[in-house]
Amino acid sequence: MLPEISLNILDIANNSIRAGASLVKIEVRINKEEDILTVKISDNGCGMTREQISRVEDPFFTTRTTRDVGLGIPFLKQAAEITGGSMSIESIPDKSTIINASFGLSHIDRMPLGDICSSIYTLILANQNIDFLYIYECDGKEYQLDTRELRQILGDIPFNTPEVAGFIRNFLIENKNDIDEGYSI
Numbered sequence: 001m002l003p004e005i006s007l008n009i010l011d012i013a014n015n016s017i018r019a020g021a022s023l024v025k026i027e028v029r030i031n032k033e034e035d036i037l038t039v040k041i042s043d044n045g046c047g048m049t050r051e052q053i054s055r056v057e058d059p060f061f062t063t064r065t066t067r068d069v070g071l072g073i074p075f076l077k078q079a080a081e082i083t084g085g086s087m088s089i090e091s092i093p094d095k096s097t098i099i100n101a102s103f104g105l106s107h108i109d110r111m112p113l114g115d116i117c118s119s120i121y122t123l124i125l126a127n128q129n130i131d132f133l134y135i136y137e138c139d140g141k142e143y144q145l146d147t148r149e150l151r152q153i154l155g156d157i158p159f160n161t162p163e164v165a166g167f168i169r170n171f172l173i174e175n176k177n178d179i180d181e182g183y184s185i
Helices: 005-018 050-055 072-081 116-126 147-154 162-180
Strands: 023-031 036-043 086-092 096-104 131-138 141-146
Touching: 005 023, 005 036, 005 072, 005 096, 005 116, 023 116, 050 086, 072 086, 072 096, 116 131, 116 162, 131 147, 131 162, 141 147, 141 162, 147 162
Parallel strands: 023 131
Antiparallel strands: 023 036, 036 096, 086 096, 131 141
C-alpha cells in the first residue's frame, strides 16, 4: 500500500495522463465537523468501459502493457474502506473518468495525506503539456491552482523556469497553510 494519500493521487493522476487526458482535476476536501476527507480525481482521458471499471479494482488487472498489475486503485479503495469510507469510479468511454474516495478523517487507520503540495508540484512540472486544476478545501475555505490561468499569464514561459517553479511551489504551500491553518492531515 502506498504510505500516503498524496502518493495515491500522484499514481492515479499519472494513470489519467497515460489515458490521454489533457486536463486532470484534483480535489482534496477536509470537513472536520463531518469527520471526512474526500479526494476526487477527474480527467478527460479515454475513459473505461463497464467491464474495465468492474475489473479495475483487481490488482492483477491493468490496461498497461509495461507491467502485469495495477495497484493504485485497489490500494486507494482498501485505504478508504478501512477508515469507514468508500471509493467509486464513474467513466464514459472516450470522454472521462471520475474517481471519488472518502476517508474517515480521524480514523486511526487513515493514512496521512502526506506532502500533497509536492505531489501537485511534481505533476505540474513533469507534465507541462497537461493542464491541472487543483482544489484544496478545509472547512469551507478553499483555494485553486489552475494551470490554464498560469499559461494565460506566462505565455511561452515554461513552468520549469526557476522563478515560475518557485512561485508554483510557494503558492501551493502558502495557500494550503492559509486554508487549513497548519492542521495535521
